[in-house]
Amino acid sequence: WFPWPDKKTCILDILRHLPRSLFSDAQLQVILWGLSVLGVDNVPSTRILKDIDSALQSQYGIPSVRYQGALGHVYYVNHLPSIIAQEMANPHVRPHIHHYPEDAGGRLDQPWQASRWLYEIDPTIAMPMICKGRQDFYVFEPMKLMDGTVIVPERWYTKPSTPGSPSSDFEYWGCTWRAHPVVSDHTRGYVVHMYETMEVRASQFLLSFPHLLQTYRMDGQPDPCNIIGDRTTGLIETRGCGVLPWTLTNPAVGNRWRTLARGHRVLSYMIWLYCDDTSGNTSKKWNKHNSFLFTAARLPRVMVHKESSIHFLATSNIAPPLEMLDGIVDQLEYAQMHGVWAWDIEAREMALIIPAVLAMLGNNPMQSELACHVGLQGKYFCRNCWVHGAGADSSQRPDLAGVAVTNSDDDARSIQMGSVATDSDGSLHRDVTHQSKCKGRRSETMQDLVDRARRFLGANPPRTCQDTVNKLHSMFHEVTSGKGKTRYIKMKTDTGIKDTYMDVFVECILKHVKGIRAGSDRYTEAVSAITQGRPVEQFMSPVWRIKGLDPHQDTPVEILHVILLGFLKYFWCDAISRLNDTQKVELQVQLASFDITGLGIPPLAGQTLVQYAGSLTGRDFRAISQAAPFVLYNLVPWECYEAFLALSALVPLVWQPCIDNIDEHLAVLQVAIDHFLNCTARWTPWWFNKPKFHIIHHLPDHIQRFGPAILFATEGFMCRVQLHGLFMKVGMTGNVLWRLRMSLKACFHMSVVTRMLP
Numbered sequence: 001w002f003p004w005p006d007k008k009t010c011i012l013d014i015l016r017h018l019p020r021s022l023f024s025d026a027q028l029q030v031i032l033w034g035l036s037v038l039g040v041d042n043v044p045s046t047r048i049l050k051d052i053d054s055a056l057q058s059q060y061g062i063p064s065v066r067y068q069g070a071l072g073h074v075y076y077v078n079h080l081p082s083i084i085a086q087e088m089a090n091p092h093v094r095p096h097i098h099h100y101p102e103d104a105g106g107r108l109d110q111p112w113q114a115s116r117w118l119y120e121i122d123p124t125i126a127m128p129m130i131c132k133g134r135q136d137f138y139v140f141e142p143m144k145l146m147d148g149t150v151i152v153p154e155r156w157y158t159k160p161s162t163p164g165s166p167s168s169d170f171e172y173w174g175c176t177w178r179a180h181p182v183v184s185d186h187t188r189g190y191v192v193h194m195y196e197t198m199e200v201r202a203s204q205f206l207l208s209f210p211h212l213l214q215t216y217r218m219d220g221q222p223d224p225c226n227i228i229g230d231r232t233t234g235l236i237e238t239r240g241c242g243v244l245p246w247t248l249t250n251p252a253v254g255n256r257w258r259t260l261a262r263g264h265r266v267l268s269y270m271i272w273l274y275c276d277d278t279s280g281n282t283s284k285k286w287n288k289h290n291s292f293l294f295t296a297a298r299l300p301r302v303m304v305h306k307e308s309s310i311h312f313l314a315t316s317n318i319a320p321p322l323e324m325l326d327g328i329v330d331q332l333e334y335a336q337m338h339g340v341w342a343w344d345i346e347a348r349e350m351a352l353i354i355p356a357v358l359a360m361l362g363n364n365p366m367q368s369e370l371a372c373h374v375g376l377q378g379k380y381f382c383r384n385c386w387v388h389g390a391g392a393d394s395s396q397r398p399d400l401a402g403v404a405v406t407n408s409d410d411d412a413r414s415i416q417m418g419s420v421a422t423d424s425d426g427s428l429h430r431d432v433t434h435q436s437k438c439k440g441r442r443s444e445t446m447q448d449l450v451d452r453a454r455r456f457l458g459a460n461p462p463r464t465c466q467d468t469v470n471k472l473h474s475m476f477h478e479v480t481s482g483k484g485k486t487r488y489i490k491m492k493t494d495t496g497i498k499d500t501y502m503d504v505f506v507e508c509i510l511k512h513v514k515g516i517r518a519g520s521d522r523y524t525e526a527v528s529a530i531t532q533g534r535p536v537e538q539f540m541s542p543v544w545r546i547k548g549l550d551p552h553q554d555t556p557v558e559i560l561h562v563i564l565l566g567f568l569k570y571f572w573c574d575a576i577s578r579l580n581d582t583q584k585v586e587l588q589v590q591l592a593s594f595d596i597t598g599l600g601i602p603p604l605a606g607q608t609l610v611q612y613a614g615s616l617t618g619r620d621f622r623a624i625s626q627a628a629p630f631v632l633y634n635l636v637p638w639e640c641y642e643a644f645l646a647l648s649a650l651v652p653l654v655w656q657p658c659i660d661n662i663d664e665h666l667a668v669l670q671v672a673i674d675h676f677l678n679c680t681a682r683w684t685p686w687w688f689n690k691p692k693f694h695i696i697h698h699l700p701d702h703i704q705r706f707g708p709a710i711l712f713a714t715e716g717f718m719c720r721v722q723l724h725g726l727f728m729k730v731g732m733t734g735n736v737l738w739r740l741r742m743s744l745k746a747c748f749h750m751s752v753v754t755r756m757l758p
Helices: 007-016 025-037 046-060 080-088 115-120 209-215 256-261 321-338 364-370 446-457 465-480 484-495 500-512 521-531 559-578 581-592 606-611 618-631 638-654 662-683 685-689 692-706 715-719 721-733 739-756
Strands: 064-068 074-078 129-132 135-138 143-145 150-160 170-183 188-201 205-207 227-231 265-279 288-296 310-316 340-344 349-361
Touching: 007 025, 007 046, 025 046, 064 321, 074 080, 074 321, 080 321, 080 340, 080 349, 115 349, 115 692, 129 170, 129 256, 129 265, 135 205, 135 209, 135 256, 143 209, 150 188, 170 227, 205 209, 256 265, 256 349, 265 321, 265 340, 265 364, 288 321, 288 715, 310 321, 321 349, 321 364, 321 500, 349 364, 446 662, 446 685, 446 692, 465 484, 465 500, 484 500, 500 521, 559 618, 559 638, 559 692, 581 606, 581 618, 606 618, 618 638, 638 662, 662 685, 662 692, 685 692
Parallel strands: 188 227, 265 349
Antiparallel strands: 064 074, 074 310, 129 135, 143 150, 143 205, 150 170, 170 188, 265 288, 288 310, 340 349
């Protein structure tokens, strides 16, 4: 029963840390009393169990790291490298892990087959090396093929050995650049032609970089340590030959991971990072707790959302999400710089692990905050692109002058407004607008609404990481140079960028310089007292420090809140509000009589689905999406019914678990989305006051980049014990938990639970 002293202690220790049934000391005393009454000998006391638990936790558990946040709050974060090391040593998990991206030839059912992992992530963290025989081949190092060609690999991936073969039957491939030898009187070396790519099987590899160093003289080749530079184009440029300095590695040393690994394998560890707020109370009174969790993106779809696969990192009811993210990023940066040593239970050897964030998940408000975006209520309400809603001047889009935004498929995505753009007195077509009660703001005409609806469906320039960082630099500089709070607020409004982390420091600066004339020496000294000469990056959100992550494009559409708790909830509540009492009774009967054969769901509770339409869950709306076309016939107007039909056809395409041909599927999905939005517009364009009707437009791109939408769905996170059961049970099993103790105790309990899970 190692590491427990005996069987009784092992069983009692496990009972004390069941994820959904945490025992208080009083409850444990009752259990121990019952065992003694039943005549069980040598039952350990509560004190002995606590001592053993502390000893096991210190030796085998996950440590909780204390952080003094930059915004002044104290919080705790479970040690990310320790969780990764435990996963690699877990015999129930390790056999299912995939470390390499895969080119599945159009098939898409796992995240490592999608374009982000396969093409976009920095190769030094996506997968820096592969093993072939007794040689280790690293990216950005010269190596030799069987035919004598010298190449420099850019990234590694796998392919099925034969088309249609299972994923376990694969072979390694490399996307490589050709290295051309240059021999002259002045230099001998290689020029890497980055424009000249080659797809090479691992079976064609002959010599890795260390072996090439030992043989290049005998072969009469240049020294592989001398990389003269690289060329990105085959054209001879006017200045020299277009050769740029080689900066990807130190040519004399090679890939730095080779030195750090000391002959061991280097493996990647991709994660889905999730953040959301939840209540810590058992009552309905809201007690907001921000929580970070993650799951391994390298696990198959059937395992990734299991409770044992979702790991807790941090929670706090005082520290905002971006402040807690600062501590998590500190751990992530250190691990990406030095690696995480872990015992690989499958290979029976030590391995060096590199963690990386594949995407950041959450609901729309949380993803906007993580992406330093103003949110759904702003003029520029989309965190992914520059679409603008009511109140934004399309002619003054920030820093996008001269960018033509057109829709190449105008016919397929046109909004047919003929059925709704009519009115008895013609008021909807008048050019005259009436002033609203708000000073300086005019009411929106039907033409304005039509134009805004077209923007929802049209193509818009994407937001980029570098552009947002530049704007944040400019905004901070405006404050420190004395432009004032009004200017700062206007810049946030005009760009849709809002860094809540930086806002705290800006408010501190503005408070400190209040009453001091801008531009004076006193003003400069007051600002310097806050900034203390630190770079602007230290006052910006830590999300920009996550290597290889673009928070605008790597926060995929969250289908639970956009579709189930979005469109379906909007439409269902609207449909119920249109019915009289007699029709509601008829709808209840039809729902209760609905044949659910083949749907894999329990019989529908008609009265609940109608009476409590505004309080249903995602599971309820998933069932409604299948039943609505049959039970709403002749109960709602035809335009409304047609929109329901389009939405019900869209839902199974979005929740498709396995995509056999990604190009065909995305084409069908795009047509279904366009049809749904067109039907919605024919019903009434007022639905386009809801930003979610635009957000769905980005779903096909996110599926192509991350895999099927159910991979980045958040139901598994939301059902996890940390979010619903843990806080309540922690609050009940202890004394009064102060805010600081809440963060520490939650981290401690979940680190123990992680130790117990198989």
